[in-house]
Amino acid sequence: MSEESLRPNLPPLALHVPEPRFRPGDPVDFAEVAIPPADAARRPDTSAPAAEFHELAYTLVRVLDEDNQAVGAWNPRLAPEVLRRMLRSMARTRAFDERMFRAQRQGKTSFYMKCTGEEAVAVAATLALDYEDMCFPSYRQQGILITRDYPLVEMMNQIYSNSGDKLHGKQLPIMYSARDTGFFSISGNLTTQYPQAVGWAMASAAKGDTRIAAAWCGEGSTAEGDFHSACTFAAVYRAPVIFNVVNNQWAISSFSGFAGAEATTFAARAIGYGIAGLRVDGNDALAVYAATKWAAERARTNQGPTLIEHFTYRAEGHSTSDDPSQYRSAEEATAWPLGDPIARLKAHLVAIGEWDDERHAAMDREVAEEVRAAQKEAEKNGVLGHGLHQPLDSLFDGVFEEMPWHLREQQAQMLAEEAASGRPWARK
């Protein structure tokens, strides 16, 4: 049989380009999202080999049931005080986001990113880690700093690039760095923090330390090569690290299908590496806490890394520069079948008799006032665009430990230009 005679019988090949199920104007029906009952997932011993619980990468670990009770093997059985602290950190995070979003709209800074709907992913995970553990966040985990009681004023100073900004105005707003709070400097390049977290964890292990590392990235950026390099390294050396993949369904305007979500789950990425993988209801703060606690125990007892997919939903735009109404249905956020993480935790506390609407309203007023006061305080140090907040010559600080001649020359040139320009912000 010749090749020519074969060809007419073959169907033309077709390229599959993923398409989200709903676009602007479409009614939303999330019935196809499989949500197992809250007590369905078993909880393996933390010393169990990763190959023994592959099914946990395809289900959803959940704790809060339809009656707002904590049930099943993953119930972390937290004391009411801890639950209230969790709730408050999430509420503070949301209040902070709302205030700073407005500040950007008022022209006080260039850029902001909210984590609305994803508060549990950072807050509950942070509470399950030790304060000494190093977090390698992406740009949507402001909840880590807020949970660790990092001063809100410091965060705002950074967002405003003002005279109080510890980073001296060198970073884009929200790209914090807080070494003493266990919060690694945020990069704008995606998932570069993953191998860095592995390196930090490996160093900790090589030195016989007890601290572990945790990294966060979005589901879209699991496509980056660094994600896979990090998984390989972590698996090979059994690095004490937790990989968090925040599957919030959208990477700017690209839905999770473009990162491979139609073919498998993100937690299942772990299986190929021999890493423990869990898929967790990211809007269930207790499930996030339980999974992180479990992964941290694995890391601390030298069982190696864990990859946790937090199945959640980005209720707001990617950033203040984004307009989600242009690419997704407006109904999606409200129709999201896993609800809102704050509302769910609140309902649980109410259901167990440890909270009520009055106290919740009072808490919301308190955190709003706290954020407002912090903003007032931060704005005393200035906002972006209102004059020069850092000494001009600091532009050249920190490129190297010691300034080489070519930078000194350029610094002198800049200062001379400034003196000649007659601009209002003479060098301080």
Added chain:
Amino acid sequence: MNMIQAINSALDVMMARDPDVIVMGEDVGYFGGVFRATAGLQKKYGKTRVFDTPITETGIVGVAIGMGAYGLRPVPEIQFADYIYPALDQLVSEAARLRYRSAGEFIAPMTVRSPFGGGIFGGQTHSQSPEGIFTHVSGIKTVIPSTPYDAKGLLIAAIEDNDPVLFFEPKRIYNGPFDGHWDRPAKSWAGHSAATVPTGYYRVPLGKAAVVRPGEALTILAYGTMVHVCQAVVEEAGVDAEILDLRTLVPLDIEAIEASVKKTGRCMIVHEATRTSGFGAELSALVQERCFYHLEAPIERVTGFDTPYPHSLEWAYFPGPVRIGEALKKVMRT
């Protein structure tokens, strides 16, 4: 010592002095590296301080950044500089900027060792000189030794440095200086003045060039293998040239360059990397800006050609004695 032994000795000295120095890379552990630069270190310092890595350059450099941020002093090896490109983002966007973007909260003290350069029939993937890509990036230092003595002293200084350093090792001269005549028998380092290497600790500071041959008629700026090729060409031509071995490209020893060119009035720049936008262009611009009224002839640049590094036509690509000799005549004619 040859240059490999000198590099091995530097790592040995630093690992003994500082428990935070860690060596990692493909094949560096049990085997001791494809060029044997890390031979014996794992046996001496153990597997948690000297270990093999997966084949992922971005992983190697990214992990080293995390280790540096923790407080270690990692010395990762990229087996050939041609394979550094997958690690480019970690070097350029992360290592080089970490101190700046965190206002000094986090630093990435690490020394990335990588054999580089051609003249060994390595084809396009085992011969390149990528230094110009990194000198263009703010926040990263670039060091290139040309002798065993310098290799050890510079590597020690690099490991002690708190900034990320790229340490490019000219593999053509690992075992002996090379005069550029590919058809002559290879020389060894034995008997060379810079092959006497102390076994203990010493530093060759970063940012200082060396006058390897004083002269009055012409200044030649070179580094790595080209230092030796230029020396041979100058001796054969009988020209009283002053040869500066730059040793570090960032930070650059501008004072030594300026002083020499102002003295001789002529300047030739030689490197193996491709010509366009190469580091020679930067050197040429600097000399022109600072020494124009002292120049008696146009600056000459001698470089590799703007092609990928060829395999069978390697010696046509390589800026050898003929190309350097012609440039020398041209710059001396005026």
